[in-house]
Amino acid sequence: MQQYKCIKKEEWDKVLEQLLVSHTIFASTDSEFGIDYELVTPAVISRIIYNKPKPATPLKSFYLPVRENVTSEAGGAKPRIILGIPNCDVEGLSLLDEIYLDKEFYDVYYKKRRDETLMISSDCFGIQEHCHCLSYGIKPFSTGNADLAVIKLEGMMIFRILSGKGEDFISKIQGILPLTDKELINIIDKEHNSTEALLKEKNKGLPDYKKTGTLVTEAKKEIWEKYSATCVSCGACTTICPTCTCFLLIDKPGFEKVKQLDACQYPGFERVAGGEDALFELHTRFRNRYMCKYAWKPEKFSSIACTGCGRCIEACIGKINKNELFMELI
C-alpha cells in the first residue's frame, strides 16, 4: 500500500511563501504561451498548476544552462526547489547523471546544482498530444530519482516521499500528516491507470525502447532522406530534449572556458580543422541523432536516452514526427 503524506492546499501555499525567503523556486504554471516553469514570487503561488502535463522546458535546462563559465568558482547560490516536474524528465536526468557525475571526470558545476536542488515531481493526470513515455517503459508518475512526488486532489496536497532529501524536507513542514483517506488513494490509483490507458491507446504499435535500436540501425537511406526533407538543422529538437547534452568549450582570455550547448544537427558538428566533415550531408546528421539515442547510447549507458516526452515532435518547425518514422520502420 503506497504511503502518502498530506497537507491542506492553503497551508502548502503558506509553506511555499515562507520557503521563498531562503530558496529560489520554479513551478509549473499555465499562461498564454502554454504550460511552463515560472520563477515563483508570492503573486505566482496561486497560479501554480499541478498534475497537468507538462512544462515545455525540459528539466535539463536547470542543470545545464545554455552557456556557463566552467573555470571560475562555482557561485554561491540559494538552494532551489523545482516544482511540477513530469516523470519523463526525472528519468531523463539519470542519463545526465551518468555523463556528468562520472567518477573519473565529474563536473563540479553540475554536481553543485544537483546537490542544492530539491525536485518535486508531479504525477501526470492526462497526457499531451505527443506523450509516449509508457512505450519506453516510463510511467507517467515518479517512483524514484526525484525527491518527492505531489498530487493536488480535492483541496489537499498529497506527497509521495522518494528520497532521503525529500523525507527531510517533509519532516520539517508543520502540519504534514499521513494520508489515511482511502477514497483519495483510490482516486489517485484510478488517475494513474486512466493516464496509462490513454498512453497505451494513443501509442498503439509504437516499438518499445529495446526494439528501436535495431530498427534505426537497419533503416535504409531512403527513410532518413524522406524524414529529413523538411529539416533545416535548427537544432530545436536537441535544445528541448531532456537528454541531449552535446556542448562546445569556448576559450576566453585568462585560460577561462565557457561551456555552451551544441547540437549534432548543426552543420559542421563533426567538421575537423582540415575541413573534412563526416556528417556533411543533412540526412546523415539527421540519422546520427537517431543512432545516438537509440543504438549507441544504450550500448554505453544504462540509463535511457529517450524518455518519450514528445517535445521534439512539438518543437520541430519542419513538422517531423519521430513516432511516424518508427511506425514506418516496423
Added chain:
Amino acid sequence: MKVTADDLKKIRFFDNYTDKQLDTIAAISSIKEFKVKDILFEQYDELVDVYVLLEGSLSLGISLANDKRIHLGTIEEGQFFSWSAVFKPYISTAWVMTVTPAKVISIDAKKLNQEIEKDCDFGFKTMSKIAQTISQRLSDTRFQLMNQLTL
C-alpha cells in the same frame, strides 16, 4: 649464371612449388647482375623475361612525352616484376632502372608460358602468384593516387 632449385627455395615468391616444379623453373632461369643506373627495360619495350629481385633496389616509373622520367615506386628484394612478359602483347607498362647495384633471377617468359599450359597445377600456382603481385600493385597505386587527390 646458373640457377638451382635450392637457390629458388630461399625466395618467398617461389614457396609452395614442388621440387619438380622448382627444377623446371631453375632450368629456364639465370642470374643477371646490374650496375647503378642500368636500365633493365624501358616503357613500351617488348619483354621476354620475368624477374625476381634478389639483391639491391630498383626504381620503377613512367616516362612523359618529353622523356622526363617519373619515379613511381621502388621494387624491393624478393619482389616479382616484368609480369607483362607473360601476357599479350608482352609490352612493358613502365621502365625499370637500378638504384643500387642489383642481382635478379631472370626467367624465360616464353618457356614459362609453355610450362603453364602443359602443367595445370604449375599454371594455377604461377598465375595466382602473378595475380597477387598485380593486385597488390593496383592497391598500392590507388592508395598513392588517393594520397595525391586528397589532403
Added chain:
Amino acid sequence: MKSKNIYKPIKAKLTEVIDESPPIKTFVLIPEEEFAFKTGQFIELSVDGIGEAPFTPSSSPHVTDKLEVTVMKTGYVTEIMHKLNPGVFMGIRGPYGRGYPVETFFGKEVLILGGGCGLAPIRSLLYALEHIKDHLEKVILCYGSKTPTDCVYKPLFNRLNNTDKFEAYRTVDKPDEEWSESVGVVTSLLNKIKVNIANSVAVVCGPPIMMKFGTIRLLEMGYKEDLIYLSMEKNMSCGLGKCGHCMMGEYFVCKDGPVFTYNELKNTPDIWK
C-alpha cells in the same frame, strides 16, 4: 572522485619551437604543475583566449619535466599556434584516453606503420619502446610521407637504425633529386621487412587513407584483429566523454580510444571518414 576542475587547463610555458617541415612545428612545453602521460594518450592544448585542439605528445612518457607536441598547421587554432614565440604560456588539459598497451608487447616483435603527421604519436611510442627494449624481440618502423620535405624528425631514422633491435624504413610518394630511399606508398615497404607474424603486434598511425590501406594489408599478411592497434583521430573536443563531438558509433574516441584494436572497430561504420 577528483575535486579538480575538469575544464580548467594547467599552464605550460612554451620554451622552444622547432621547425620540422613547412607546415609542421614541434613545441617544447614546461608544465607549471606535475604532468605525466602514457604513450598514445592525448592532451587538449590551448592558446589563451583563442581555442584548443587535441594532440598526442611526441615526447617520451618517461621525461616528465617537459613535453613536446608536434603541430601541423591545419586550421584556425593551429595557424595561430604556429605564430607563437617562446616565452608565452599555453594551456594543457589532460592526459586523456587510452594509450598504447606497451606492457602487452613484451616478448613480441612490434611493427609500426606510420604516415605523414602520424609520426608524432609514433615517436613517443618509439621512446617508450626503447625504454623497454630488453623485453622486446624487435621493433620495425615503416614510414611514408608524400615528399621528402614532409618527412618529420629526420634525425630519428638514423638513430633508430643504429639502435639495437630497431629497424626503420622510409618511403615517399614523390621523390626529389636527392632521395635515395624507397619510393611508393608505405604499404609497399611491407614487402621487404622480415617479421614473425605469429609473434607480432602491429601499430598503425597516420591519415585515414593510409590507415585503411595499411590495415587491409596487415590483415592480408595474417595479423590478428585484436593485435592491430589503430590510433583514431576524431574531432576530440572536451576529452572527457561528455560533449559528444568525438562519438564514433557507440565509442567516445576521447575515452575509449584514441588507441583501439581493429577488432573493436571492425563493425563500426565509417571509421575511415
